[in-house]
Amino acid sequence: MTPPAPSESIIASEAWVPQLNFDNSFGRLPASFYTRLAPTPLPAPYLVCASPETAALLGIDIEALADTETARSFAEYFAGNRPLPGSDSLAAVYSGHQFGVWAGQLGDGRAHLLGGVRMPDGIFELQLKGAGETPYSRRADGRAVLRSSIREFLCSEAMAALGIPTTRALCVVGSNYPVRRETMETAAVVTRVAPSFVRFGSFEHWNSLDRDAEVKQLADYVIDNFRPALRDSDKPYEALLTDVAQRTGIMIAHWQAVGFMHGVMNTDNMSILGLTLDYGPFGFMEAFDAAHICNHSDDRGRYAFHQQPRIGHWNLLALTHAMRSLVGPLEEARDIIDKAYVGAFESHFMQLIRAKLGFNTEQPGDEEFFSETFNLLQAQHLDYTSFFRALSHLSGNARDARLDAGLRDQFLDRESGDAWLQQWRERLALEASDDGARQARMLATNPKYILRNWLAEVAIREARGGDFSEVARLLDCLRKPFDEQPHYQSYAALPPDWAAGLEVSCSS
Incomplete structure (x- = not known):
């Protein structure tokens, strides 16, 4: 053209x-x-x-x-x-x-x-x-x-x-x-x-050409301009790799906790600063399915929701290989990734899930309860965002039929839901937390509004006709995702039937 x-x-x-x-x-x-x-x-x-x-x-x-x-x-x-x-x-x-x-x-x-x-x-x-x-x-x-x-x-x-x-x-x-x-x-x-658009692939490029000098120049550029404190380390390049691994782990923990799917986690789409980069085929989890694939082009499910933590690790190993001229033996560098990334992801994800459930402390049996929670979401096909938002409003002290109805109505199997709620309240009781303060924390943690595909589609259709007001309204709502915003209540609704066929691909 x-x-x-x-x-x-x-x-x-x-x-x-x-x-x-x-x-x-x-x-x-x-x-x-x-x-x-x-x-x-x-x-x-x-x-x-x-x-x-x-x-x-x-x-x-x-x-x-x-x-x-x-x-x-x-x-x-x-x-x-x-x-x-x-x-x-x-x-x-x-x-x-x-x-x-x-x-x-x-x-x-x-x-x-x-x-x-x-x-x-x-x-x-x-x-x-x-x-x-x-x-x-x-x-x-x-x-x-x-x-x-x-x-x-x-x-x-x-x-x-x-x-x-x-x-x-x-x-x-x-x-x-x-x-x-x-x-x-x-x-x-x-x-x-x-702050920067340098990617894992920026390092891979020079390594693939056996240009060690440029790999070092790029690492020095990143350290000097964005992570200057690392220059004081005895091993600044290992420190940079550790920093990237930790920040990437924290970022992906956030993705998993909020139900975000990147859709195309190629190494050229991974930020050296640990930022979510390149929004192409993305999506937010609705009816929970750990194996959900948001990218129609991903026919093998490489970037499915439950695969994202593993792919983050894989991509970091690719970066480690690209930086091998700076960080010494590959086995030692891989140990850095294993410790820094896995440790940061797991600890931060657990912290985020505790906060979503309203827990302030770490208790024995938490991991098992978290697994049971996600198994429940999967079995009941519960809307991920709506479930945690409704949970945020419930009393932790005793069953309240009026308040509980907002969550119980989401379950296909009420008995399973009631059994889980009983376990949740028993776990809350171990902390003796103030109910009002706990609810406020949960409402500030579990968003009411996310960018659902159907909301974006409505805004796009109107924009194609020359009306950009829906884009502006949707942006205004998404700026305050934790606030009730009664005037935007419809944006918290489950997807309508017509949205079931919406797909995003690498051209999106």
Whole structure:
């Protein structure tokens, strides 16, 4: 498909001129790490939605976007039609394993890194996803579509509000420019924000070429810019590997606890900083099924929900192999992963599940009770989010028929549910906790609102018709997932019948 020629809209109003303090640290690495190039202009871009929280991270006044001319100018910059002053656009090279198979060189095939913005809370890199072809596009068009851009935007912000380590999203800019996927769709650009977009695959790339010097340069870059305290270690590279393993374990523990499924946990989609990265085919657990596969393209179930902890470990071993020139014998490095990752995942997951169940202390028999709980969820096909939210409202002191009804009505087998509730209350009694304080903690732990596929689908369908108000409403709800928000009560509903056929794949 021929790239669009610059349109008159590219010389639109100067109503909004960004004042961002760029510090392009990645661009100071040797030229072999990336290709400098400008985004491909997008005809007549328009603003779909923007995140107030991410805008605040960057010092951007989002209220100014209420002005039509300002919003139009803003869209020009974040479509990639105009260079942000101080930015230095480039596409990074990396490689990776995809679905467990070595894929060779990959890279930013449709992403342009503009550089890092220095703020009091640190440096936040801006990346335009869908801004046109790069040398790493591998015969693809370098574009993203409105559908996938809205999904990534909403989920990035929803995950942040849930307290899960993640990249962020500033905005989605759309255009009527046609893009072919399974059907003809329209183009969009999502602005992603993170301290760094370095991946496991960034290290794998240089290791695959036997370029130990570049592996070391990249490790030094990560340590010096993002983990400077590790420089004081006797073995800074082993310390970096330990740090990555621990943060990855904590991240995946959060995924499992909230019922999030990444869908495509390739090594090139794993952040060296332990952030959830690359929202393609993702999903949140609804009717509980530990073997659920959210990615229609994953026909072998490699990235099924219950496989995510194992795949995190596998990916870390791939990173260990890539860093072998820095971390010594592989057996010793693998011991680092086994201890750091497994320990961090297991301890953090147990902590999160205790909190979801309202337990403040560790008691003998907890692991067995947790297993029984997940077996119950599986057998009864209970909605994961609704179950824990309803549980949060119950009294732990005694059975209350009125309060219990909200949870009991979810069970197909009431007797099994009642037996489990009796066990839960007996376990709570071991702590003698204050019921009101415990309920408040649980309500602040178990979200009422998640980004269900059917909610995203409704917003996408309306956006395709030019109405972006549902995207904005859904974002507003997901910003406060633990609050009751009675005006958004319908967003907590179970999926309607028509949603049963919804699928997401690697094109999503």
